[in-house]
Amino acid sequence: MNEKLLFDSDFLARLEQLQLLSKKTFIGRTAGQRRSRKKGHGVEFVDYRNYVKGDDLRYLDWNLYGRLERLFLKISLQEEDRHIHFLLDTSRSMDFGRPSKLLHAKRIVAALAYVALCGLDRVEITAFREDLVERLRPCRGKSAIFSVFDFLSRLEAGGATGLPASCRHYRMADPQPGMVILLSDFLDPGGFEQPIRNFLSRQFDLCLVQVLAREELEPQLAGDLRLIDAETGQAQEISVSPRVLKRYRQTAEFYCERLRQFALQRDVTYLHTLSDEPFEELVLRSMRQLAVLG
Secondary structure (H helix, E strand, C coil): CCCCCCCHHHHHHHCCCCCCCCCCCCCCCCCCCCCEEEEECCCEEEEECCCCCCCCCHHEEEHHHHHHCEEEEEEEEEECEEEEEEEEEEEEEEEEEEECHHHHHHHHHHHHHHHHHCCCEEEEEECCCCEEEEEEEECCHHHHHHHHHHHHHHHCCCCCCCCCHHHHHHHHHEEEEEECCCCCCCCCCCHHHHHHHHHCCCCCCCEEEEECHHHHHHCCCCCEEECCCCCCCCEEEEECCCHHHHHHHHHHHHHHHHHHHHHHCCCHHHHHEEECCCCHHHHHHHHHHHHCCC
16 A cells, blocks of 8 residues: 555544535435435435425425415425545656645545545446546445555656546536536546536536646756656657746636636535645645535
8 A cells, every 4th residue: 555645543433524525415325324414305314495386295384284374395404425536647747746746636535435434425437548447336435544545656747638538527427417527637638628518518526637737837957858748658859948838827817817707607515725735724724615615
């Protein structure tokens, strides 16, 4: 097992006090074990509300109608069988950075998976490159975190990115509806728009985590260089000047902002993180501010 993925007991205890926040309620194919904060027609009665035309008549309280001669619906806490899908980019470009983008992304998956498992959510992890490559089958319960650690520790970066094809094939495999947490640098020539649309068309609750290295946004380069694409092997000769660096930084910032705006306009959660960002602060502060965790 990769020791770098492990967390100390104090951090794990703090994670156990949190839960993943979803914008949607998902009723699974099996009986739920997780108590939702949302109200609906579940098991435990909590309140009444006035009947509105079109409501399900099965939930009317006829005893109350007999006393007050008014129609009220019984409201209860729903039980969710929530499925959390992690899609992790393991292409060669994710091996860049100190620490690497892939290691940072693995740690995010491990932390969020532990929160989900403690909340009795069902967790599934799939690694992708040009296409889907490895999968941890759905698991549940706090003890399953050891399977998560083992799976993540085996993953290595390699190959080209195939974000559109991977997301399309995952969606076509008819996964159980739920929350999709997609972690990638999103540096794919095929773009990010169609993968997002594909998941939204199936009513998934989507969260994007863009992981970049600081050197990708703030490169410390100068002079005549020969740059080689880590995934394609293609070379590009370039003369780096302050003006070129300025244009590069503006282009990189514009790309990230375009992704953020595309997500925001579609009510998709978007989190931007650098691989050298303090990890515990990211999880316990930034993710709570974005209502990923609560």
